[in-house]
Amino acid sequence: MQSYQKFLSEILIDERALQKRIAELGAEISRDYRDADGNLVLICILRGGVVFMVDLMRHITVRHQVDFMAVSSYGSGARQTTGSVRLSLDLQTDICGKDVLLVEDIVDSGNTIAYVLEFLQTRQPHSLKVCALLDKEERRETPVPIDYCGFKIANKFVFGYGLDLDEYYRNLPFIAVVDVDKYHPA
Amino acid sequence: MQDYHEFMDEILVDESTIARRVAELGAQISKDYQDKDLLIVCLLRGGMTFTADLMRHLTINPELDCMSLSSYGVGHYSSTGNVRVNLDLRTNIEGRHVLLVEDIVDSGRTLAHVLNMLRTREPASLRVCVLLDKKMRREVPVQVDYVGFDVPDKYVFGYGIDIDEHCRHLPFIASVDLSKYKKPSA
Numbered sequence: 557m558q559s560y561q562k563f564l565s566e567i568l569i570d571e572r573a574l575q576k577r578i579a580e581l582g583a584e585i586s587r588d589y590r591d592a593d594g595n596l597v598l599i600c601i602l603r604g605g606v607v608f609m610v611d612l613m614r615h616i617t618v619r620h621q622v623d624f625m626a627v628s629s630y631g632s633g634a635r636q637t638t639g640s641v642r643l644s645l646d647l648q649t650d651i652c653g654k655d656v657l658l659v660e661d662i663v664d665s666g667n668t669i670a671y672v673l674e675f676l677q678t679r680q681p682h683s684l685k686v687c688a689l690l691d692k693e694e695r696r697e698t699p700v701p702i703d704y705c706g707f708k709i710a711n712k713f714v715f716g717y718g719l720d721l722d723e724y725y726r727n728l729p730f731i732a733v734v735d736v737d738k739y740h741p742a
Numbered sequence: 743m744q745d746y747h748e749f750m751d752e753i754l755v756d757e758s759t760i761a762r763r764v765a766e767l768g769a770q771i772s773k774d775y776q777d778k779d780l781l782i783v784c785l786l787r788g789g790m791t792f793t794a795d796l797m798r799h800l801t802i803n804p805e806l807d808c809m810s811l812s813s814y815g816v817g818h819y820s821s822t823g824n825v826r827v828n829l830d831l832r833t834n835i836e837g838r839h840v841l842l843v844e845d846i847v848d849s850g851r852t853l854a855h856v857l858n859m860l861r862t863r864e865p866a867s868l869r870v871c872v873l874l875d876k877k878m879r880r881e882v883p884v885q886v887d888y889v890g891f892d893v894p895d896k897y898v899f900g901y902g903i904d905i906d907e908h909c910r911h912l913p914f915i916a917s918v919d920l921s922k923y924k925k926p927s928a
Contacts, residue, residue, distance in 0.1 A: 560803065602829075607794045619908055619909075621910075622790075624787060626808075644829060718794075723805045723833075728798075
């Protein structure tokens, strides 16, 4: 496997800037959900969002639960632009009447998250909002309301801080841009 | 629902002690797997915080996958000791170096069962890293290769570990004073 230094084009958001912004988001969420103390449920879509959610929840001072979903697409190949998403792991929590905050690493086309939101809405949560660390608005195909956004980023190929590059490099504590000419998948 | 201050007995491991030990484990694992292609398997949901922090202390770049398990039957264990897989690995682990990351091992039953299941898939190696080892509770012998802290036989919460689904976000590990804890109504 290549060392990431060989194909890293730039560090887009360094560790300190990430942590500072996540603390701000946590404070904002804690303020907004003050009256939902104990009723808030953070939902993380595996696997990209795990690192962000773990750091974010530690900055949320209102009592809350955390749960996970895993999704995949029907059919072979990449996720379809339209159509349903297959749930490979459903929530353990019944979200009926809960204040739900969906925590995502990145919103790109918005197709998957739009479907997940629609799906979650059928279970009648008290409220349903979205917190995304990165918003790649330029790529949007389906509109998604993002209530809490960490950073708006340009349409570049990014990795690190939970986001993978062919399943690796999720462990890096910063968000970096790939130099695609220099990157050779194993 | 109670505030955790009302039922907390004591802080067993504080935030800076956890951070220091997680960094040490990260360094040790990086050394042990220096030339290997490592797959980290996080056991949801308790292991999420430990995994997210541990990963960031690795100087090698592992792949990450997650599993979600539950027990058959009511209560903690079914009579057979079998474990139900809610979310299986996406990765084929045959021939891979696998490190299972778990928040806590007590009786060892679940862990022993998961290890047996994973071994049938013939990984090149299979090791276990747990943050907390409650040795006094062990009922079946189980191999644990990396341990964060030995803890006494007390009910603990925080740093990913829940008490009735709450308190996972707390940055320290604390013990419960059961005489003061009121189970939330469902």
